[in-house]
Amino acid sequence: MSGDGIGIASHTSWCPGCGNFGILRAEKAALDGLGLKARDVLLVSGIGQAAKTPHYVAANGLCGLHGRALANATGAKLANHALTVLVHTGDGDCLAEGGNHFLHAVRRNVDLTCIIHMNQVYGLTQGQAAPTSDPGFVTRTQPHGVISARANALTLALAASGTFVARGFTGNEEHLSGLIRKAIEHRGFSVIEVLQPCVSMNHVNTFAWYKERVYDVTAAPGTDPADRSAAFAKALEWGDRIPIGVLYREERPCFEDLVPVLRGGPLVRQPALQPEVLEALVDELC
Amino acid sequence: MSGDGIGIASHTSWCPGCGNFGILRAEKAALDGLGLKARDVLLVSGIGQAAKTPHYVAANGLCGLHGRALANATGAKLANHALTVLVHTGDGDCLAEGGNHFLHAVRRNVDLTCIIHMNQVYGLTQGQAAPTSDPGFVTRTQPHGVISARANALTLALAASGTFVARGFTGNEEHLSGLIRKAIEHRGFSVIEVLQPCVSMNHVNTFAWYKERVYDVTAAPGTDPADRSAAFAKALEWGDRIPIGVLYREERPCFEDLVPVLRGGPLVRQPALQPEVLEALVDELC
Amino acid sequence: MIDLSIKIGGAAGQGLQTVGALLGKAFVRGGYQVLAVQDTMSRIRGGHNTFQIRVKDGPVRAMCRGVDLLVALDRESLEVDMKDLKPGGIAICDRAALKVEGNDPRVLDAPLEKLAVAETGKKVAANVVSTGVVLGLLDFGTQHMEKLVADGFGTPELAQGNVRAVRAGHDLARKDLASRFAHPIRPATGPRRMLLTANDAICLGAIAAGCRFMSAYPMSPSTSILTYLAGSGDRVGLVTEQAEDEIAAINLALGASMGGVRAMTATSGGGFALMVETLSMLGVSEVPLVIVDCQRPGPATGLPTKTEQADLMFVIHAGHGEFPRAVLAPGDARQAFEATVRAFNLADRYQVPAVVLGDQFLADSYFTCEPFDLSGVPFETSLLSEPELAALPDYRRYAVTDSGVSPRAFPGQGDRLVMTDSHEHDEHGHIAEDPATRTRMNDKRLRKGRGLAARMGEVSEIGPRDARTALVGFGSTLGVLVEAAGALTAAGRPARVVHLCDVWPFPAATVEAALRGADEIVVVENNATGQLAGLVCAHTSRRDPRRVLKHDGGPFLVEDLAARLAKTEVRS
Amino acid sequence: MIDLSIKIGGAAGQGLQTVGALLGKAFVRGGYQVLAVQDTMSRIRGGHNTFQIRVKDGPVRAMCRGVDLLVALDRESLEVDMKDLKPGGIAICDRAALKVEGNDPRVLDAPLEKLAVAETGKKVAANVVSTGVVLGLLDFGTQHMEKLVADGFGTPELAQGNVRAVRAGHDLARKDLASRFAHPIRPATGPRRMLLTANDAICLGAIAAGCRFMSAYPMSPSTSILTYLAGSGDRVGLVTEQAEDEIAAINLALGASMGGVRAMTATSGGGFALMVETLSMLGVSEVPLVIVDCQRPGPATGLPTKTEQADLMFVIHAGHGEFPRAVLAPGDARQAFEATVRAFNLADRYQVPAVVLGDQFLADSYFTCEPFDLSGVPFETSLLSEPELAALPDYRRYAVTDSGVSPRAFPGQGDRLVMTDSHEHDEHGHIAEDPATRTRMNDKRLRKGRGLAARMGEVSEIGPRDARTALVGFGSTLGVLVEAAGALTAAGRPARVVHLCDVWPFPAATVEAALRGADEIVVVENNATGQLAGLVCAHTSRRDPRRVLKHDGGPFLVEDLAARLAKTEVRS
């Protein structure tokens, strides 16, 4: 499985033309580029169209409940930090049902890569607004158009002290695959928001809509990816121009580095306890 | 009850010297200053020391579950938007158990005032770290000190498109009461993070610790409370100097303004439906 | 007697529900009664879905396996659904479009796509053309369908194109195919009737009961409740809010209810699971609330688009601590309407959570009903009027009373302040920790359960009173139980039905009485463990009923259930 | 025979637990057996709390109302707790510090604060002085206490001061007060014993069972489990994480367990309520997990620091859909240790969630136990070894087997990939929606329940086998049931105890057998509705047991329970 890289499915239950295919291909390219073996990769997801991704990649998979992927991934990584763990999560999964876990996963800075499939809509449940939907977006559950402000995964990640904050676009797979690769290489929690057109449920934020707006932020002069405030200002940009690329990056010890027990290697490989250790616990209580 | 202002309790179950007393007094002063009647005020809270506040104010109260105050408050306000609704929430209540509701309450911009009692610790449950605890803060559940980055209610509120973002300190009650008043007057969701020393559980971030660090941001030259990025940069400040005051403020229609049904007055006062209206619903299905 | 089953099979994205529902409504407007069910997969495009309509010239309560007319909109449908064709039944498909060969004489070829493109410019309208073909084969005419399409298809242009598509299908069928199918259904005039899902009925019940606030997080098969209410909110003075999650959904609703308006939320089992802590909060705070759980097969995500009745014990016992609640499990759209109204009244009267237990079958199936009377529903409340409130010398929100029900007021209603707390509290709602107050308040709350229990009346007894076999069920099996009992009775083995809409507090005496005289008790449930059977064992003298269970995601079909009932099964 | 009850009463913040636990431990080291319980209010300062120690020269299993020695550290204690003083009992207080007058001869004055300030410079050490007074009155000497204080009080200076404070109290008592109390307890040498709470025991059980990951969100009375494990993690190779909420807590643990390590979470009823959706996820994904629910009185926030047993039916039925689970309700610290080990083994062996049902009484009370053997606990797993995994020709995580248990591997364990999904799935863990797969997989999972049921053996039968009265209980009532049965038997009305540690799958046959020969069955529960009694009715032939219930937040006390049992109550 490692020779030819990690396999991806030829049949999926996604709609033809869905942006998710681009993510699937970009991820395969990134994993192949890093020479990772399928057995050492774990893809974690919640529920939604995005969350079906692990079923289409020949690696280990944990598709949990709606919204809980980041918590599951964190647990799995702490159990076995030799694994490369990627999370596939929809914008609803990540920022509505899973919003709290997102905040705290960012704070915790466990070495995970979180790929947010940002289609600004609930795909699987057929077209309700996502927290990321633009104000005014009309759906059958928001007949007057969305009232609440657009949730912005990037400003939120920056506010929660994220160490790797990036945006990609399925219309630029090579760029996206480069981002995923960098994110995996980053030691710590990395967030990539991927603009992922939903051809079936979002007829506003279409492929063309994104295409004509995105620009690569790394090309913009004077952008310092280590300045959180500057990155915030960039992350606020959303309209005629939408930045993609790495907006912010910082080296900070990741969670695993700071937990003494984990210095002994992955928990799952640690040896059984010596009787003396156990006896001492009893002694303390006598 | 309205003449002498809103009563506050002389007996509480808080520890002597607790910062919460300052919040209680500042709030009374603010409510008195606005001439609000107790019957028209609803205080909502979750669980924690902060969350006991509604029991100590002679107004209506809804002390719900840990973490759910903002959701309860939103529902109550939408049922009866003639009420002035204030939320008292601990930093754990608001940003740990209730983190998701905080994000989305900010986005929703319902006209509520959210007062976060920021003691950087779990008071009621006896001294575990709060999400707001500084990295390195040692507790019995974090014996190696806190690893995760400090959750910052202000950067988060700014990231979530908050329209009124402020910080107060119980060591400056007059200033705090001014903030509360402004927050109530603000049409939309207002966040006030209050530095509230916990004398029993937090021996690091003490009254003196805050006292020597706070400065009023409104006095700082060149601060534009309408510039979100600038406010973000300010909100990141946390160390030798900690800004207090209104960091950001924006006029944007609040949620209630944008819901057509609510233009007919508070839901709770709206008249029963006419039979024709009901009959039309049946007709559509025939 | 007319009793015809029409099945449309195809992939997600082919608009099965849209055209199926229109077709069903055309039959209803044409004087017939219809039950239509959907079987779908959890995806937006592709997969294999069906929409099946049973049309009768009398009441239709359940679905059969056999199909008279199959419209196969994709190849898979031809492969999968042909086996259900009755003798004499036929299938229609577009051989060219589906690239199918073969010479099965039961399969009629119709150039649906060609006609669709010709009339509307779009292949996807093949589904609309197919409804025309069906109507042509049945000689039903297109009058009702044309009106429905004209009213329901967006812009006038779009509507016109689709009307032409219906006609084109119809004309084709009359010309080339009609001779092949010999079951004409001519439109008749009959009383005005509704065709609606039980979820629609729940919405109508909520509106009739005066619900003013509904918050929910989308989850199949409950989402249509949010959608319906969001779409009608402006007209009926109801605010809906799509919450960030189910915990927010129920807590928004709790806040609104405490604020003084009738409120509800709706979800499926997984979302209900997230609401459990707040259910307990409703218990202690005595804030009324209606919660709809549209069950789907679990555990966890399970089968998101299928049906099951496996949340019964969960819903009855959900929540830490002890507090009364009502659980109502309606059996069809009319019961759904009435149960929802009753849920609001019970919740309000007893200040408890009331759960309406639906499921995917109820949520997505279309039932024919006589029009509901939304203006004439009963109204019960424990909310004080403003004069009543003002007249109280001392307002105690949680005053201890014999019934356990305390006087309820909302903030801002009068000069009296209202305090509500999730802790154990005193009569004023302030935190109390002493044993005496605790016991008094806990007892007070639990006493409400007695009043509630006395109100659990909705148990239907249908069929020959002297039948020795009693079929027992709850919720969505109502229709199939009645039809299967009818089939058994007709086959010389009389059977009657005892159906519980009201399941909790368990109406033990009523059920005991209803089972009197029955030698054989068969509990029929859409789950794997026989949850209702467990309640019957625990609460009546009947300790060992036979269990007939199904937990494959589909509802019971009449023939299958009758066959299983007829077999003498080994008791488990 | 020595059987002495000492109660320390005071406010939160006066360190009752600290000094009470030390005192208890001193008695244990001095050869006695101790049970100590705490009764606290939900606040950090003030309120009225007590710490009560019962010391015996034999096993002590439950608490009595009567007090021999009261240490009143505040005025309220004098007001509230004096009523429990037995004839001959005395109280100690610092009249000057508490500003109390009066000449009740039972109250001895001791200048605790003055001595505290003199020896440590701090008034708060009055509590430490008071332990010296107690030891002096009992003529127990300060040897054990001094060592405990010296080892347990932080800096050497702090420790020294406190050791002096103990001595000062002791000397005062010997000199001025000893004649007033005539119950000497001299230290003896006995076997080495532990004094620990059931929550400590749960932690030891988890460690012994090989738990490597624990995540939780603080919630009384479960928090001490997180605290203990966080404090020992480095030594025992266990990672703890304080999660952002309970949903995260259980999902972190689920991830870790799927990742291949034994994992657990702990909470109280409200937190458990938030975990319910994930419980169902554990059901479908067959990820083993141990969940501790330390019950407290509900509904909702209820009484955060008090005790109750009202989550039984909730925990048994929690979760949408149907899946097996184990629920174990230990009765004391030793059972808590063993049940926790068993919970890990059952969870792992059957790939199910296993719930350990504790409560505040168990969590906060100190039990005397013979030392546990942590190295010798049984170990059962369904996890494949690496060679086993490599030897499989085709790895199917959810292979259908007779037992329902499938071969488990973890990601990265070998070359085989592991897929886990919350949907219904095929043997490889991929989403499946067809009825046949659904039925097979659901049946497979439910079959595990049979294996589990066969393992539900922990039902204790204590007392005269031929007694016609059987007292039935579960969880924390074990001790008081045994003592009350003893009292009844001694009073000429023989009673025996049937105590269930294993409550689900309900061990029906075992309970039926244990109840054989009993005319009178009394189910004793710390709740208001008789939940265990309901299970007994539903699952055994005993349909109308008498119920003795208490739901005021406190545990049953021996005298009170015996008195209630002796009364012939009207059956409800």
Ligand SMILES: Cc1ncc(C[n+]2csc(CCOP(=O)(O)OP(=O)(O)O)c2C)c(N)n1
């Ligand atoms: C607890 C719970 N609530 C709701 C759902 C229903 N649900 C499944 S996916 C989804 C949202 C899908 O949107 P998103 O996360 O943006 O993913 P997408 O389909 O757009 O990729 C919802 C609401 C669920 N499965 N579980």
Ligand SMILES: Cc1ncc(C[n+]2csc(CCOP(=O)(O)OP(=O)(O)O)c2C)c(N)n1
């Ligand atoms: C669901 C749930 N989980 C946990 C708790 C226990 N709990 C009560 S308050 C609290 C945190 C208190 O901290 P904070 O919100 O910061 O308030 P403070 O006491 O510091 O004012 C916790 C964990 C609870 N009541 N409910």
Ligand code: SF4
């Ligand atoms: S609904 Fe949207 S997100 Fe889902 S598969 Fe189709 S195009 Fe993709």
Ligand code: SF4
């Ligand atoms: S514990 Fe801290 S927050 Fe709570 S009352 Fe005491 S000082 Fe205040």
Ligand SMILES: [Mg+2]
């Ligand atoms: Mg989406």
Ligand SMILES: [Mg+2]
């Ligand atoms: Mg706090």
